[in-house]
Amino acid sequence: MLKIILQAPRPIPPFNESARDLRIQNVPLWLWQRNILAPYVTKEMEISSSALLPLSREPMLVYRDNLFFDEFYIKEFIRLAQKKGRSVRAAFSIDDPVFREHALPLSTSYTPAGVLYLADLWYYPKGPEADVDPLVINMQAREVGYYHIPSYMAGERGDLVYQVPMRAMMAIDCWAHIFIADGVFGLFARGVRFEDRLKNDLVFKIGLISTALYEGRQLLECSQLVRIGKNCIIDPHAVIHGPTTIGDNVTVGAGAVIENCIIGNNVNVSQDVQLMLSVVGDGTFLPFRAALFMTTIMENSMVAQNTCLQMCVVGRNTFIGAGSTFTDYNLISAPIKALDGRGELKASNRPVLGGAVGHNCRIGAGMIIYPARTIESDVVLAASSERRVIDRDIKYEDSDHHKMRNGHLHKHLYPRQGMKDLESW
Secondary structure, X not given: OXXXXXXXXXXXXXXXXXXXXXXXXXXXXXXXXXXXXXXXXXXXXXXOOOOOOOOOOOOEEEEEOOEEEOHHHXXXXXXXXXXXXXXXXXXXXXXXXXXXXXXXXXXXXXXXXXXXXXXXXXXXXOEOOOOOEEEEOOOOEEEEEOOOOOXXXXXXXXXXXXXXXXXXXXXXXXHHHHHHXXXXXXXXXXXXXXXXXXXXXXXXXXXXXXXXXXXXXXXHHOOOOEEEOOOOEEOOOOEEEOOXXXXXXXXXXXXXXXXXXXXXOOOEEOOOOEEEOOEEOOOOEXXXXXXXXXXXXXXXXXXXXXXXXXXXXXXXXXXXOOOOEEOOEXXXXXXXXXXXXXXXXXXXXXXXXXXXXXXXXXXXXXXXEOOOOEEOOOOXXXXXXXXXXXXXXXXXXXXXXXXXXXXXXXXXXXXXXXXXXXXXX
């Protein structure tokens, strides 16, 4: 099968980088797509979104490079498309709770078609043609709670829950979609699949119990659920519950607690660090008592001691100072708004949501960031009597390094689209 990749060059704020180059599940999105589709395709071609599809009579899979999908969705999509024997385009029903609750809010990529929304994923059995049928894949939603909270935090929505898909696909149009793809569609879904298999697969359950007994570990700590790479140093007083994946050359200190996470290569997790449902990128350094909950940290970043991030996304090569807190809940029960794919504030459809920090940022100690606020790539923020609480989105022009004596030493690596170089400020 021939694979055609349509470019989606629009940069995602606050990273100022296209979705294909951002990390999902600690892998660049383009590489994630390639790995998922490897069993089905023999060759590939990348073209601009305005270019015509090549004339060919062989089966063809076409998709835009800002799509996140898992192996379960693609397997079902290709199976049903081949069974149908006609050209099809992926579609979502507004009645699908996964799409309605998580994929549609803040999106800009889907094309409305009556009660359906069309996604940029096509299958052509005999080359491109104009007549294409919509193909709706049941994403098999599971309603999963994620907080035991006071009733006043839930408001009229009832209990705080996620609609977790067993088959996942969505467009990455904004930073909040990275949070959804990594947490809800990734780690939460992995946990639900594990629970289903433990409940329904007797052989798997017996094997898991046998492994735990042989290793003298608690069930969730055994090697079938906690996969550890090469050359790792894990303190015996660390608590690691699976399903968790840890890369190569990782150090985990005493008192650290890790639950259902993905930890990349060359990561240092120091004493008493708390990690839950988080993706920690390659080369990340987490000093003592840092805490991440449902948070994505991209490669080569650092979150200093006593800092708490909940439901956040942090870019690469970024430093967040000690004692900083990213809040995730509006004290007054007003809807939380976040930047969509066009950089406009829209309703996020999330009762709790953290913030986003771009690439190559330097955030000083003791900062407090309000829910859903963003800090653009290349920004430097130093806590002062004038600015310690971040209650609005921060652009590169607001960076404190423009006023610092040696501010020119901080390089401007990720300018906004159409933005003039401001390095001379």
